[in-house]
Amino acid sequence: MEDRRLEIIVSHLLRVGVGASALLVMAGATVYLSQHGAAVADYHGFHGEPAAYRTLSGLLSLETLHHGQGLIQLGLVLLIFTPMARVALTLMAFLGKRDWIYAAVSALVLATLLYSFMSA
Amino acid sequence: MTGLGGGVIVVPVLAIALGVDLRYAIGASLVSVIATSSGAAAAFVREGYSNMRVGMFLEIATSLGAIFGAFLATRVPTAGIAIVFGAVLLYSGYASLGQTPSDAADTEKPDRVAGWLKLDSSYPTGHGMQTYHVQRVPLGFALMAIAGALSGLLGIGSGALKVLAMDRGMRLPFKVSSTTSNFMIGVTAAASAGIYLSRGYIDPGLAMPVMLGVLAGSLLGARVLMRSRIRLLRLVFGAVIVLMAVEMIYNGVTGKL
Numbered sequence: 001m002e003d004r005r006l007e008i009i010v011s012h013l014l015r016v017g018v019g020a021s022a023l024l025v026m027a028g029a030t031v032y033l034s035q036h037g038a039a040v041a042d043y044h045g046f047h048g049e050p051a052a053y054r055t056l057s058g059l060l061s062l063e064t065l066h067h068g069q070g071l072i073q074l075g076l077v078l079l080i081f082t083p084m085a086r087v088a089l090t091l092m093a094f095l096g097k098r099d100w101i102y103a104a105v106s107a108l109v110l111a112t113l114l115y116s117f118m119s120a
Numbered sequence: 121m122t123g124l125g126g127g128v129i130v131v132p133v134l135a136i137a138l139g140v141d142l143r144y145a146i147g148a149s150l151v152s153v154i155a156t157s158s159g160a161a162a163a164f165v166r167e168g169y170s171n172m173r174v175g176m177f178l179e180i181a182t183s184l185g186a187i188f189g190a191f192l193a194t195r196v197p198t199a200g201i202a203i204v205f206g207a208v209l210l211y212s213g214y215a216s217l218g219q220t221p222s223d224a225a226d227t228e229k230p231d232r233v234a235g236w237l238k239l240d241s242s243y244p245t246g247h248g249m250q251t252y253h254v255q256r257v258p259l260g261f262a263l264m265a266i267a268g269a270l271s272g273l274l275g276i277g278s279g280a281l282k283v284l285a286m287d288r289g290m291r292l293p294f295k296v297s298s299t300t301s302n303f304m305i306g307v308t309a310a311a312s313a314g315i316y317l318s319r320g321y322i323d324p325g326l327a328m329p330v331m332l333g334v335l336a337g338s339l340l341g342a343r344v345l346m347r348s349r350i351r352l353l354r355l356v357f358g359a360v361i362v363l364m365a366v367e368m369i370y371n372g373v374t375g376k377l
Contacts, residue, residue, distance in 0.1 A: 007165045007172060014162040014306070018155055022335060029328050036325075043140040048320030055318065072324035076151050076331065080313040082158055083306035090176060101237065105176050109307060112183040116190070116314030 006093050010086055017082030024075030032068025084113045126153045126305075126338075127276030128212050130330060131205065132364040136371065140326065142198040146275030147321030150309050152334040153277045157305035159335065164299035171241050171296055174254060174286070175303045178264045182282070182304055183311035185268025190312035193273045194319055202372030205274050209365035213358045215280045233257040243296050252293055260290040264304075272312035277305035 048054075053073050091106035127149040134145035164170045193201065234240055234254035242251040263285035267278040279301045286297035316322055 003172070004168075007168070007170075010172070011162045011166040014158045014165070018159045018162070018335070022155070022332065025328055025331060028324065029332070032325065032328070043138075043144045043323070043326055046141040046143045049323060050320075053322075053324060054320050069324040072328045073322070076322060076324065076327055077317070079151060079154050079158075079331070080310050080317070083154065083310040087176075087179075087307060090172075102173065102176065105180060109176065109179045109183055112180075112187060113307065113311055113314070116187055116311050118314075 006090065009093075010089065013086055013089060014082060017085060018079065021075045021079035021082065024078060025072050028068045028071030028073075028075055030068070031071060035068055084110070084117075087113065126156050126279070126334060127274070128209060128280075128361070129364075130334060131275055132209065132368055134326075134330070135202075136364065136367050142201060143193075143321050144323050144326050146193065146201075147316045147323065148275075148327040148330040150271075150275040150313055150316060151322060151327045152331045153275070154306050154309045154313065155331050155335045156338040157277055157279075157302050157309070159338065161299075161303040161306060164302055167244070169243050169295050169299040170303040171239070171243075171254075171292070171300050172303065173237065173241070174239050174290075174292070174296075175300045177237055177239065177257075178261060178285075179304050179307045181261045181264035182268035182271065182308040185265040185270075186272035186308050186311035187315065189269035189272025189274075190315040191272075192269070193275075193312075194315070196273070199372045199375050201273065202368050204270075206365045206367075206369030206372060208270060208274060208276070208278070209361050209368060212280045213361035213365060215284070229253065231255050231257065241296075243293060250293070252296070253291075255291040256289055260285045263289055268308050268311070271305075271308050272315075275312075275316070277301075277309060279305060 053069065087106055087110045091103060091110055094100075094103040094106055130149040130152060131142075131145045134140040134148065135142050140148075161170065165172065230240060230253045234257055237257065239254040239257070240252065242249040244250075264282065267281040267285060270276065270281065271278040279298075282301035282304060283294075283297045286292040286300060287294055290297075292300070313322070
């Protein structure tokens, strides 16, 4: 695969990832505002988020998906996954091209990103 | 367009003007930074400005730095974060007031490390494709590790420092530096986002309006900025940033944040 073609595929991937997550966040926002639109939010102190909004397993449970906030958070996680998917894509592309240096570079970056998510 | 304007604005507005806890502000900012940078990168990569190889190689430094920064963020008291943030804001204000370097023709000799990493490339200009040679890769790499750490600590893209590392450090053309910086910001931010998420810094109720607002603003801003007086905008923008920096440092020192 030529570098130029890879650039165009990467471009599509980023656009779709951001678009899909924005739609999910908007859908969640609609549900959230219809449930809590009248309430006044308070972010003065830091309390941390409940476990359901901090872990992948929590976010993917049916319970969470019934709440607007759960949908929003899922959209945000999809957004965080978008750059990760881009790195995974370039890893495969460079492996296919037998460009070992950049396959290793992509693998190293992907490992770093996965490490960050191990805690989630 | 100016190479900054995402998180560096969002965090102080949320923390100072709206009284949001700094940790929630940083979490919401980081998420919106991923959205705008990935959205813009999609266009820049397609147009052939970004140097993907340079970006991917330097992402090793920024993502490791970002993880380090995010761990720091969970340990350093918010007053300390506010003071570092103020210092970064001051620099950003100074950078946006400064002159944009012009794209000089390529006079540099090929660099050995850059050649080995196949970093040299070309980009579109008014008079066809212009080739360039990447210089001083280790310096750029070290600066990128710092940029990544600041990104993870403060929830910003740290685009200004990334551009500096590539433009001044590695002698890339300005357009290539700014678009490649944009390309890297998504991965850098994603590296600390996992840690932020698990520590409960990302609140859906707060991040939702911030992310949607910043994304809509960046789509609109790109069009408006095309036909507006950049010089005046930079001046106003720089002044606002310096004011916020002073406020941020003051609040940090007096322990209000």
